[in-house]
Amino acid sequence: MARLSGQRVGHGAAEDVAPADEVDLMSRIAAEDMSAFETLYRLYHPRLARFLAGMTRRPMLAEEVLDDAMLVVWRKAHTYHPSAKVSTWIFAIAYRQALQALRKVDDAVEPAAERHAEPSQTGPDIELQQYEARVRLAKALTALSAEQRAVIELTYYLGYACREIAQIMDCPVDTVKTRMFYARRRLKTLLGTSLEEAI
């Protein structure tokens, strides 16, 4: 099975920097190398933006959290140990920052579906159907907890293994599976008897 589609921004998708190079980048950042930091930032920006937007459902907040998380990466680069993957280390920081930010803000803000692009006026019917499906799914996702949305994002759109997600969320593997179990069940309840029918 294909791991990730070309559209996806997962950590296993097309990337020019190997994990060993990422470790080297971290070492240089610890030595205050700004160009290395920019390289790492550009490398992780698409993935973090996708993850944080999906987890928080608030685009503006997601951008703030992304900046805050990368600031932590800059400041704490000297604490990184190569026994961990750079990717899980950075996403763990972003996850914690997002949880902290969400705790500070009121929960009843913008529905994320409003940010979805409108379907093209001249597109075929299937495009309209996909747009409607996306809107329904986006609304359903807002009903999940931030932790459940994080598991969904990390699994389906960023391509992380269950064990890696457990490291990012600093919890046991069974907790990740439990969150996914309840997330899928909730989505089915909100969207219909099965995801397939909903989509």
Next chain:
Amino acid sequence: MSGHVLRFEGSAHNETDRLLPWFVNGTLERDERALVERHLAECVHCRSELSALQQLQDLPAEAVPLPDAGASFRRLRGRLQVRGTAPGASRWQALRHAWMMAPSFLRGAVAVQAVVVLALVAALFGPEFPPDGRYRTLGDAGPATALQGDASHLVVVFDPHVSQAQMRQLLRASQARIVDGPSDAGAYVLAVPAARASSIRDALRAAPGVTMVERLDPVERR
């Protein structure tokens, strides 16, 4: 969501159902993938669920507009400059990080060198022991210092709560000076005028803040 953590063991169907999201993203371990593939071959429901999850994975990827990374980085760098947010690493932390990143054989060699250097420094500048230096117990005949002809020695254990001021007062009143201690047991050896050794001992025994007093002179031993 419930805070209860589920145990994912049991039938192949249930296990497959729990593992499907990671089967879809291709990150299962080999044995887990084999289990899922075997079950999928015979379960219509799980194949249907698999199809739904694959569509879920493919659907929203194009829906989220991503902010421009270049502009975002320029904004972040501005924050760094405005706030003077240099990395939290001090020179010491940077050294520590470099140490962690170094190969283990190199760290081992440096550690051995450091131990050798410390040992040499200790040998050169360490405390010098007297040639006849020896350890004494409370029952020993006397301290290392030469006994004065007119001095006797008492071993004294003060109450742990006694203050320094009280201790000094007791010593002055007894015309005593500390010549050794404290030992591991908290005992001091006091030199006192030989002529008054017994009366000083009795006075100290009666004084508050003193737990135990004994003479160390051989004549006192029975």
